[in-house]
Amino acid sequence: MPNFIPAPDAGRTASVGRSDRVFAGCGTGAQRPPHRATRLAALALAGTLLLGGCAGAGERASRANGRMDIAVVAKGYASPFWATTKAGAMAAGRDLGVDVTFNGPDTESDVVRQVDQLNLAYAMKPNALVVAALDESASVVALRQFQGKGIPVVAFDSGVPGSNIPETTVSTDNYGSAREAAKHMVELAGGKGELAVLGTSTTSVTGRERRDGFVDYIKENAPEMKIVAIEYNESDQAKAEGQASAILQAHPNLVGMFATDDDGAVAAGQTVARSGKKVIVVGYDSGKVQQDMIRSGQIAGAVTQNPYQMGYRAVVEAVKAAGGEKLPKEIDSGFAWYDAKNMDDPQIREALYD
Structure with missing residues (x-):
């Protein structure tokens, strides 16, 4: 079941004024209608x-x-x-x-x-x-x-x-959402095997909480699973692809890979697909490319904010x-x-x- 928190409701005001203005050098971008x-x-x-x-x-x-x-x-x-x-x-x-x-x-x-x-x-x-x-x-x-x-x-x-x-x-709830991702990884992998994590950064609390949520859930609930590698890519997809490739080579028995952001998920999915190996990829976030890869089966699923x-x-x-x-x-x-x-x-x- 989705864990979305109900949003406060709001009514449109008649005056828009400068609410779309931005600092110099930045465009306004497309607007969604208010939920x-x-x-x-x-x-x-x-x-x-x-x-x-x-x-x-x-x-x-x-x-x-x-x-x-x-x-x-x-x-x-x-x-x-x-x-x-x-x-x-x-x-x-x-x-x-x-x-x-x-x-x-x-x-x-x-x-x-x-x-x-x-x-x-x-x-x-x-x-x-x-x-x-x-x-x-x-x-x-x-x-x-x-x-x-x-x-x-x-x-x-x-x-x-x-x-x-x-x-x-x-x-x-970055820690809790990563635990949700880990729960699905355990179910998809049958609770056994080696896992890897493609993290974003050690300097951002967001990245640390997602890493820790996943790792802690595995330690607490899947005694026959082991985290064998954790890498950090600074949300750089090319860097994440290199890390994913190196992990696959170093750990031939890997059964699953979790990425803590959209770039890492896409990198993991593409790298696993090129390798031809049957490694389960679980992602985070929901960019268009990751959505397409989930539809095609290259990525098993993801947690969306x-x-x-x-x-x-x-x-x-x-x-x-x-x-x-x-x-x-x-x-x-x-x-x-x-x-x-x-x-x-x-x-x-x-x-x-x-």
Whole structure:
């Protein structure tokens, strides 16, 4: 059964204003229509926050057009995942009648560029910041600027461990979702054999939690299975293909390979297909190529996040924080297992991205 968390409902506001604007050098991208499930609560928020709930937001609440300004800095910009996240964030801006700026580096390895973008966002004096930190350690100094000026920070996709800066973190339960992937791997492989993990990064809490969720489940529930290799590819598909190929050569008895992101899943599926070996590939996320490979059987299935909902909810929570509302420390944006059998179910389809 899908484990998606129901989204707050929202109603469209009449005025769009600058809610699609972005920082210099970035296009607006295609927009999805707001999900029906995200509309009612946002309408209520628009009334309370924009008509009088912004007390305590200070001078930042005063804009030429009288609207709040929410800055979003993501881990990336052009990839399908972040494009879908952006669509959700922009839809929330339209629904709530606030201005949303969306930015992110070209690649998820460009930590320096993201820190520059955080500094640029700070210079714009937004009412709140939404951030998906590529490297929590490198981001802390930039984020403390916002905290020092009383600008609330909402984290999404991954948090900032050991820091009290984010008011809340809107994210997938990365540890729990990876355990779901491991459960299916055990079922598909019959609970026996050698496994490998293609991870993304050791510096991102997201990557570490997905790795640990999978590995811990196998250790706890599959005594006849063993993790024989873990590699990290920094979301570089070419690098992941090289790693997958080396793993297949070094471990001829391998029965399964789990990838913690879309690039790794595609790389694993393509490498296994070229090798002609019968190795089960389980992925994460849901880009178009990975979806096609699941339909064709090259990948057995994957766990999908709900990036549209993640972006939407992060902006909703940022508006609440800018209005002085206390937020829960963690908000789960949901996940679900999908394969060729269920990927056309409506609840799954709305979370898949192309």
